[in-house]
Amino acid sequence: MKALRALFAAMLGLLAATIQPANADPLAVKVGVIHEAHSRETISILDIPPADDFVAGARMAMDDNNTTGRFLDQFFSVVDAKLAPGEDPVAPLNGMLADGVRFFIIDLPPAEVLAVADAARASGTLVFNAGAPDDRLREEDCRANVIHVAPSRSMLADGLAQYLIWKQWRRWLLVVGSHPEDKLLADAYRRSAKKFGAKIVEERVYEDTGGGRRSDSGSVQVQRQMPVLTQSAPDYDMLVAADENEVFAGYLPYRTWDPRPVAGSAGLMPVSWDASHELWGAAQLQNRFERLFKRGMNARDNQAWVAMRMIGDAVAHTRSADPKTIHDDLLSPDFAVAAFKGQKLTLRAWNQQLRQPILLTDGRGTVSVSPQEGFLHETSELDTLGFDRPETKCKLQ
Amino acid sequence: MQTSMKRAGRAAGALALLASLSAFSGPAPATTAYITNEKGNSISVIDLDKLEVTRTVKVGQRPRGIALTKDEALMFVCLGDDDTIAIIDTKTLKEVGELPSGPDPEQLRVSADGKFVFVANENDALLTAIDIATRKVVSEFPVGVEPEGVAVSPDDSIVVNTSETTSMAHLIDWRNKKVLANILVAPRPRYAEYNKDGSELWVTSEVGGTVSIIDPVKHVVAQKITFDVPGLAKELIQPVGIRFSSDGKLAFIAMGPANRVAVIDAATKQVLKYLLVGQRVWQLELTPDGKYLLTTNGVSNDVSVVDVAALKVIKSIPVGSFPWGVAISKQ
Numbered sequence: 001m002k003a004l005r006a007l008f009a010a011m012l013g014l015l016a017a018t019i020q021p022a023n024a025d026p027l028a029v030k031v032g033v034i035h036e037a038h039s040r041e042t043i044s045i046l047d048i049p050p051a052d053d054f055v056a057g058a059r060m061a062m063d064d065n066n067t068t069g070r071f072l073d074q075f076f077s078v079v080d081a082k083l084a085p086g087e088d089p090v091a092p093l094n095g096m097l098a099d100g101v102r103f104f105i106i107d108l109p110p111a112e113v114l115a116v117a118d119a120a121r122a123s124g125t126l127v128f129n130a131g132a133p134d135d136r137l138r139e140e141d142c143r144a145n146v147i148h149v150a151p152s153r154s155m156l157a158d159g160l161a162q163y164l165i166w167k168q169w170r171r172w173l174l175v176v177g178s179h180p181e182d183k184l185l186a187d188a189y190r191r192s193a194k195k196f197g198a199k200i201v202e203e204r205v206y207e208d209t210g211g212g213r214r215s216d217s218g219s220v221q222v223q224r225q226m227p228v229l230t231q232s233a234p235d236y237d238m239l240v241a242a243d244e245n246e247v248f249a250g251y252l253p254y255r256t257w258d259p260r261p262v263a264g265s266a267g268l269m270p271v272s273w274d275a276s277h278e279l280w281g282a283a284q285l286q287n288r289f290e291r292l293f294k295r296g297m298n299a300r301d302n303q304a305w306v307a308m309r310m311i312g313d314a315v316a317h318t319r320s321a322d323p324k325t326i327h328d329d330l331l332s333p334d335f336a337v338a339a340f341k342g343q344k345l346t347l348r349a350w351n352q353q354l355r356q357p358i359l360l361t362d363g364r365g366t367v368s369v370s371p372q373e374g375f376l377h378e379t380s381e382l383d384t385l386g387f388d389r390p391e392t393k394c395k396l397q
Numbered sequence: 398m399q400t401s402m403k404r405a406g407r408a409a410g411a412l413a414l415l416a417s418l419s420a421f422s423g424p425a426p427a428t429t430a431y432i433t434n435e436k437g438n439s440i441s442v443i444d445l446d447k448l449e450v451t452r453t454v455k456v457g458q459r460p461r462g463i464a465l466t467k468d469e470a471l472m473f474v475c476l477g478d479d480d481t482i483a484i485i486d487t488k489t490l491k492e493v494g495e496l497p498s499g500p501d502p503e504q505l506r507v508s509a510d511g512k513f514v515f516v517a518n519e520n521d522a523l524l525t526a527i528d529i530a531t532r533k534v535v536s537e538f539p540v541g542v543e544p545e546g547v548a549v550s551p552d553d554s555i556v557v558n559t560s561e562t563t564s565m566a567h568l569i570d571w572r573n574k575k576v577l578a579n580i581l582v583a584p585r586p587r588y589a590e591y592n593k594d595g596s597e598l599w600v601t602s603e604v605g606g607t608v609s610i611i612d613p614v615k616h617v618v619a620q621k622i623t624f625d626v627p628g629l630a631k632e633l634i635q636p637v638g639i640r641f642s643s644d645g646k647l648a649f650i651a652m653g654p655a656n657r658v659a660v661i662d663a664a665t666k667q668v669l670k671y672l673l674v675g676q677r678v679w680q681l682e683l684t685p686d687g688k689y690l691l692t693t694n695g696v697s698n699d700v701s702v703v704d705v706a707a708l709k710v711i712k713s714i715p716v717g718s719f720p721w722g723v724a725i726s727k728q
């Protein structure tokens with residue numbers, strides 16, 4: 001019975017695949033995906049970025065958009081440019097601009113985000129930042145042609161902080177890595193602590209002295225290093241780790257001097273998405289991704305998916321592929337994107353950041369979702385996460 | 398602690414068994430409501446004269462959509478995590494077979510003539526029509542991504558399916574077996590329902606937070622209903638189930654985590670009232686006499702009973718864990 005059903009399903013799949021757009025000349029929407037490969041030096045083997053990291057999410061949303069497009073005579077395609085670390089993104093950008101691409105979904109370091117945004121500006125091109133969490137891109141360095149799909153560090157930190165406050169785990173030991181990104185993340189945690197009334201009892205720094213993350217006898221050393229790193233701390237409830245480059249945070253759970261839980265870059269992690277998230281119908285999205293790419297959907301894949309779905313929805317609404325028309329639709333009060341997070345996601349008009357709940361995951365399931373109950377806001381409770389309108393430094397131009 | 402809880406569970410089971418035995422020996426059955434409990438993997442049977450649960454029966458995993466056959470001899474229950482639709486005998490409440498649903502079935506609808514049942518098949522983005530007599534798939538229609546809500550026009554001429562990610566209502570000419578129109582609505586359309594005379598098709602958008610009223614002849618969204626509940630975050634307004642009062646004058650919309658049912662004047666489309674019900678209200682059904690409206694409240698594990706004439710919630714009936722779907726027999 002099961003086998004028959006599977007065969008039947010496969011036949012139907014073939015049928016569906018052969019259905020072409022009704023019109024011979026559909027509205028074509030080309031989307032450039034420019035992304036820098038992330039380091040394969042991860043603490044857990046499970047976190048090594050796959051070959052199709054990030055772009056897989058855009059590709060699945062392209063399929064979703066094309067299913068809608070089948071009914072509306074619209075056709076979406078993805079042009080992929082995967083860069084080695086440090087490679088100039090403006091060269092592939094210019095190539096695609098010359099080919100008429102006017103929408104870009106990017107996962108690049110902050111300086112490269114700005115370089116792409118500024119190089120794309122003259123052509124009226126719209127750029128979706130689906131990777132960089134830097135607050136400065138949404139604040140003092142914001143750009144009118146950039147939409148931020150990825151949550152900022154301040155949104156992620158606030159998402160975790162609200163939950164720790166709700167739990168009454170107010171005393172944090174903050175352990176910060178030695179990379180510039182770690183310092184920015186630590187700034188975000190300090191800001192969250194102040195905003196919601198937590199106390200950072202002490203800060204410690206973990207110096208990255210180089211070397212491989214995974215080796216056969218590494219665990220012996222790690223078991224001795226982590227207690228020393230966390231020894232003689234003032235009384236605290238939660239260790240909060242700021243380690244974006246995966247140098248040490250993954251070693252902390254179960255190895256701290258005092259028996260304390262870990263959050264931040266390991267343990268209970270604030271994220272936009274996790275392969276284990278299945279609430280609010282997300283299981284449907286995870287199933288589709290698993291079927292297409294034979295792996296789980298990570299946060300980067302999901303951010304690229306959301307960006308591509310935003311383009312798809314706006315093109316469907318407006319029946320246009322003009323970036324100005326799409327941009328206006330995305331900012332209109334009627335626009336909302338459904339992303340399996342229990343509520344609609346909309347754009348903050350003042351800096352074009354996507355409002356979104358922050359998932360708190362342990363990598364096995366969604367532990368909680370922020371904003372937490374009781375954190376109120378006059379317009380949207382989602383605006384209790386990250387920099388809000390009254391404090392913004394962004395002047396869109 | 399665990400042992401004592403297990404014991405309590407067993408005692409409850411024994412009580413349920415006793416209750417079910419007594420149900421067989423009792424007088425002629427009253428009108429009955431069947432509630433699917435999504436997390437409880439069970440169906441709560443409510444006696445609508447007494448407004449209380451008389452029986453709870455175990456079913457497969459994650460039961461949601463539920464529908465009775467026209468003769469009410471059988472009911473179909475979507476079992477999402479078992480990837481099947483169970484056929485349950487309404488007299489014995491025992492499973493007597495299954496329908497070929499495809500993976501993770503959620504909603505279904507029986508045609509007005511009682512011969513067919515329409516089911517959304519998520520994995521293949523198809524709407525499937527099943528012949529109830531032969532229990533075989535007779536037609537499929539390509540629809541959008543994540544097909545979900547299913548409605549049938551009162552004269553069986555049009556079958557409607559909503560696709561959640563594509564955000565469309567797909568109108569299918571059931572007599573000529575072809576797709577008539579694909580109409581864009583607000584994000585995540587979850588449920589569709591024709592008004593009594595079939596002149597309007599109402600579609601709720603869970604994420605969009607609106608109700609689209611579609612002209613089923615012109616194939617356009619003729620009107621949009623928006624909601625504004627004072628003191629409630631707009632993100633919590635997530636319309637799902639729809640029902641019309643027996644006289645067709647009122648529309649009821651379940652508002653999900655807004656914990657309310659909106660009462661709408663079906664002619665003017667004005668929201669008349671918000672009725673506070675249980676938490677996360679999913680689906681609605683009227684009793685055959687039109688006197689009561691039942692609401693399934695997913696998070697508070699109960700069913701609210703609305704007095705339709707007074708527009709007041711008169712009772713809440715505790716049911717199983719995470720009630721989702723509701724079907725009511727006429728006899």
